[in-house]
Amino acid sequence: MKTADVVVIGAGVVGSSCALIMAEAGLKVIVVDRGPIAGGTTGAGEGNIMVSDKEIVPEIELAVRSRNAWFEIADRIGNNFELQAKGGIALSRTDAGMAGLRKLASHQNAHGIETIEVDGARLRELEPHMNPDIETAIHYPGDGQCQPMLSAAYFLRTVRHLKGEVWQRTEVLGFSKDKDGSITGVRTSKEEISTRYVVNATGTWAGDIARLAGSELSIMPRRGFILVTTPAPKLIHHKVYDADYVANVASDSPELQSSAVVEGTESGTILIGASRERIGFDSRINMAALERLAKQAISVFPVLSKLELLRVYRGFRPYSPDHLPVIGEDAKVKGLFHCAGHEGAGIGTAPGSGELLTAMILGKPTFMDATPFLPKRFQGVA
Amino acid sequence: MKIYLNGVEVEATENESVGTFLLKRRQQVLRKTRFNDQPRGMFCGIGVCFDCIVTIDDIANQRACITQLRSGMRIEVTS
Amino acid sequence: MSRTIIVGGGPSGMSAAVEIARAGGDAIIIDSNPRLGGQYWRHAPVAKFSHDGERFFALQEEINRHPGIEVRAGTQVWRASYQEGVATVWLNDGTSLTSETLLVATGAYDRSLPFPGWDLPGSMTAGGAQAILKASGALLGRAVFVAGTGPFLLPVAASLVEAGVKVLGVLEANRVNGWVNHLGAIDLRKMKDAARYFKILSAAKVPIRMGYAIIEARGDGRIEEVVIAKVDRNFTVKPGTVEVHKCDAIATGWGFTPDLTIAHSLGVSTDVHPIDRSVVVHVDAFQESSQHGIFAAGESTGVGGVDLALTEGRVAGIAIAVQRGLISTVEAKNRSVGLASERTKIRKFADALLSVYKIREGWRSWLNPETILCRCEEVTFKQVRNVVHDLGASDVRTAKLLSRCGMGMCQGRVCGRMVADVIGAEIGTPATDDELRGIHNRPIANPISLQTLADQGQ
Numbered sequence: 006m007k008t009a010d011v012v013v014i015g016a017g018v019v020g021s022s023c024a025l026i027m028a029e030a031g032l033k034v035i036v037v038d039r040g041p042i043a044g045g046t047t048g049a050g051e052g053n054i055m056v057s058d059k060e061i062v063p064e065i066e067l068a069v070r071s072r073n074a075w076f077e078i079a080d081r082i083g084n085n086f087e088l089q090a091k092g093g094i095a096l097s098r099t100d101a102g103m104a105g106l107r108k109l110a111s112h113q114n115a116h117g118i119e120t121i122e123v124d125g126a127r128l129r130e131l132e133p134h135m136n137p138d139i140e141t142a143i144h145y146p147g148d149g150q151c152q153p154m155l156s157a158a159y160f161l162r163t164v165r166h167l168k169g170e171v172w173q174r175t176e177v178l179g180f181s182k183d184k185d186g187s188i189t190g191v192r193t194s195k196e197e198i199s200t201r202y203v204v205n206a207t208g209t210w211a212g213d214i215a216r217l218a219g220s221e222l223s224i225m226p227r228r229g230f231i232l233v234t235t236p237a238p239k240l241i242h243h244k245v246y247d248a249d250y251v252a253n254v255a256s257d258s259p260e261l262q263s264s265a266v267v268e269g270t271e272s273g274t275i276l277i278g279a280s281r282e283r284i285g286f287d288s289r290i291n292m293a294a295l296e297r298l299a300k301q302a303i304s305v306f307p308v309l310s311k312l313e314l315l316r317v318y319r320g321f322r323p324y325s326p327d328h329l330p331v332i333g334e335d336a337k338v339k340g341l342f343h344c345a346g347h348e349g350a351g352i353g354t355a356p357g358s359g360e361l362l363t364a365m366i367l368g369k370p371t372f373m374d375a376t377p378f379l380p381k382r383f384q385g386v387a
Numbered sequence: 388m389k390i391y392l393n394g395v396e397v398e399a400t401e402n403e404s405v406g407t408f409l410l411k412r413r414q415q416v417l418r419k420t421r422f423n424d425q426p427r428g429m430f431c432g433i434g435v436c437f438d439c440i441v442t443i444d445d446i447a448n449q450r451a452c453i454t455q456l457r458s459g460m461r462i463e464v465t466s
Numbered sequence: 467m468s469r470t471i472i473v474g475g476g477p478s479g480m481s482a483a484v485e486i487a488r489a490g491g492d493a494i495i496i497d498s499n500p501r502l503g504g505q506y507w508r509h510a511p512v513a514k515f516s517h518d519g520e521r522f523f524a525l526q527e528e529i530n531r532h533p534g535i536e537v538r539a540g541t542q543v544w545r546a547s548y549q550e551g552v553a554t555v556w557l558n559d560g561t562s563l564t565s566e567t568l569l570v571a572t573g574a575y576d577r578s579l580p581f582p583g584w585d586l587p588g589s590m591t592a593g594g595a596q597a598i599l600k601a602s603g604a605l606l607g608r609a610v611f612v613a614g615t616g617p618f619l620l621p622v623a624a625s626l627v628e629a630g631v632k633v634l635g636v637l638e639a640n641r642v643n644g645w646v647n648h649l650g651a652i653d654l655r656k657m658k659d660a661a662r663y664f665k666i667l668s669a670a671k672v673p674i675r676m677g678y679a680i681i682e683a684r685g686d687g688r689i690e691e692v693v694i695a696k697v698d699r700n701f702t703v704k705p706g707t708v709e710v711h712k713c714d715a716i717a718t719g720w721g722f723t724p725d726l727t728i729a730h731s732l733g734v735s736t737d738v739h740p741i742d743r744s745v746v747v748h749v750d751a752f753q754e755s756s757q758h759g760i761f762a763a764g765e766s767t768g769v770g771g772v773d774l775a776l777t778e779g780r781v782a783g784i785a786i787a788v789q790r791g792l793i794s795t796v797e798a799k800n801r802s803v804g805l806a807s808e809r810t811k812i813r814k815f816a817d818a819l820l821s822v823y824k825i826r827e828g829w830r831s832w833l834n835p836e837t838i839l840c841r842c843e844e845v846t847f848k849q850v851r852n853v854v855h856d857l858g859a860s861d862v863r864t865a866k867l868l869s870r871c872g873m874g875m876c877q878g879r880v881c882g883r884m885v886a887d888v889i890g891a892e893i894g895t896p897a898t899d900d901e902l903r904g905i906h907n908r909p910i911a912n913p914i915s916l917q918t919l920a921d922q923g924q
Contacts, residue, residue: 313913428587432594437875
């Protein structure tokens with residue numbers, strides 16, 4: 006039987022961040038995934054490291070710390086995952102929309118997020134191809150981006166170098182517990198691992214793992230998709246998002262309302278997504294949504310009318326009932342720690358989540374009050 | 388008919404693809420790759436490989452091999 | 467009821483359209499080429515064929531004569547879907563079509579193998595060299611080598627010779643004595659064709675070298691010389707056989723890959739071919755796929771050449787006519803006399819060809835660490851090895867996503883299969899059937915203008 010200090014279930018960005026930070030803290034880590042590295046939601050995201058779309062205070066604190074942690078990790082292990090502090094720009098072409106953005110910016114600013122309101126001239130410097138009818142916007146220098154799959158792969162590479170192990174294609178079959186109900190081991194399709202701590206970083210499947218351990222957790226999948234254009238020379242420099250709904254088609258259901266996020270990548274493709282958490286976007290791939298995103302992206306960057314759609318990819322974003330991540334020890338099963346439900350923000354907030362969990366497991370102080378993230382809020386325990 | 392090759396007016400005939408038109412002008416190199424700046428030309432000739440991509444009428448990444456010449460067309464080639 | 471959609475205007479699509487028209491039905495043929503004929507009958511605006519033109523002209527004449535058949539040439543399908551018995555295809559002109567019956571007649575394209583320098587200008591696929599010549603008389607070069615494997619190399623070399631190109635050699639990597647095991651399958655018509663090609667090549671004194679391959683192309687900005695070598699039965703280079711020759715272009719072909727992009731989008735079941743492991747549409751005796759109303763014919767059901775495509779196209783066209791209530795099953799039987807046995811016979815011959823002209827694993831020994839595998843994203847052999855051995859990628863999809871192999875504009879059409887084989891070899895487990903199927907997953911079949919897309923809803 007193998008022995009580990011911690012077994013992390015899930016080899017996505019969230020699991021690999023936890024594993025990295027725990028391994029760096031001197032813990033012997035085994036990462037177990039039923040599939041390959043970054044085979045789930047991580048493989049279908051833009052790599053958002055965003056502070057600009059966070060509204061609730063705990064979420065802001067987690068995002069700000071995580072954002073800095075990303076760059077610290079890159080300093081420690083090398084930036085092999087296209088991490089860049091590209092900055093974000095949030096815009097609206099209505100007075101009401103801008104008023105909303107300003108209000109949010111001042112709230113975020115009060116909690117440590119740098120926000121700069123920019124005028125048309127400055128906007129043109131930041132984004133020369135932006136539609137001239139956009140006269141003002143909020144610039145968020147703190148927004149960043151990475152290549153999420155490479156990030157997970159390089160984090161796990163470091164974990165292996167720190168004597169950790171990564172078991173791909175290994176299913177978790179069950180858990181062993183002592184008479185108090187505390188975790189003592191993980192039974193896998195490969196072999197059993199003796200451990201006192203388990204991190205459940207399985208995203209949309211986190212509920213299944215919780216059930217397997219005799220508890221419960223409500224994490225649901227929400228479908229999202231991203232359009233990828235054919236490669237172009239650098240046209241778009243920031244993560245640019247339009248806060249205005251395109252609501253010009255009468256028959257559309259509210260779920261179809263989308264808010265385009267447009268950005269360039271290192272490889273030259275441009276991504277057009279609708280990843281803002283507060284915009285209810287929940288639909289299957291359908292033509293109306295594709296048309297809508299294309300239309301909205303072109304309205305922000307008319308130059309996009311000269312480009313072509315190359316690919317579309319889909320992912321399932323895990324979300325909890327209150328849309329905040331679930332980070333902390335299970336209320337019923339001692340030793341089982343959840344780290345899931347990050348919704349569209351999992352890439353960005355993974356390192357901070359890993360730091361919180363590592364501190365909890367080691368019994369050290371956390372960098373923020375993690376109470377709002379604890380699983381007990383859904384587990385019927387006061 | 389007239390077309391524009393890198394801004395220069397050129398005589399061309401109809402019923403010809405951009406790719407074969409350029410090849411007949413001994414323009415074997417159609418573009419430079421975006422990472423390593425390496426020359427590329429037509430490879431599959433039937434629209435599958437996207438190696439012969441050029442800018443046509445301001446639209447980037449158009450397959451020369453399957454795009455038919457049209458009067459007044461503006462073709463940008465890097466060689 | 468809306469008319470049948472035929473995706474692909476090559477031999478199978480044309481022959482299916484004719485059968486549908488004969489039964490009094492209507493159909494629309496979509497093809498990205500400016501003219502009907504597919505790769506086999508690719509031709510200049512005024513069609514002229516060195517041989518086998520009669521069958522094309524007969525089909526074309528019949529298609530033109532029937533008002534129920536529309537040909538939309540020069541048009542690409544960028545997306546296809548199948549829901550509740552209805553197929554929809556979206557075209558790059560911004561329109562879309564729906565129908566209860568659709569024929570996948572999307573053909574095949576050259577299978578390529580990488581070697582150092584295969585990305586240099588002047589390096590084309592055998593089919594590409596043939597296509598530009600047929601369509602407009604364009605020549606890939608003046609002094610060329612034709613190399614790879616398969617009977618297709620001969621007509622390509624012969625047509626280049628006829629066009630005045632100096633063909634410096636035809637290099638067939640396999641040894642053709644493999645035929646001894648398949649004598650029963652030999653197709654006399656094909657043998658006659660081959661004899662004609664040999665005659666042209668020998669008159670031009672073109673050396674045909676069995677068991678040889680191009681293992682490297684070199685040049686400053688374009689091909690200036692090639693390195694060729696004798697290879698063993700596994701395609702591994704035999705020491706001491708390396709030769710360097712001046713040339714200005716090469717045409718290489720390693721058989722064909724069925725184009726399954728549209729079929730995959732329609733959700734049809736596919737098989738992995740037992741001989742060459744290519745992914746093909748699974749069809750029944752009537753060429754109908756697992757999805758009701760979706761038929762497939764020609765290379766998309768397995769590479770088999772023009773005669774098989776014509777036969778399968780006819781079977782599919784007749785079956786579509788029955789399904790649409792245009793003719794009775796009795797009438798269909800009358801129209802189908804001999805087709806099923808013809809199909810079986812040609813398929814047997816095609817499979818024999820696949821066995822003889824198989825790609826052998828030793829080709830990977832031609833690679834060096836800097837050899838480009840993915841032309842679009844310029845991913846090297848070394849980088850692919852790295853994601854497997856350093857980053858822990860343990861399957862084809864992960865290795866592709868981490869290395870960007872197959873993530874470029876061709877969406878893995880050129881490198882997908884070959885990279886799957888490389889990754890499988892590096893991991894130590896061959897790509898699974900589902901991994902091979904995954905190569906054909908391209909929900910956006912062809913790039914579509916964002917402006918066209920944005921305007922769709924209006």
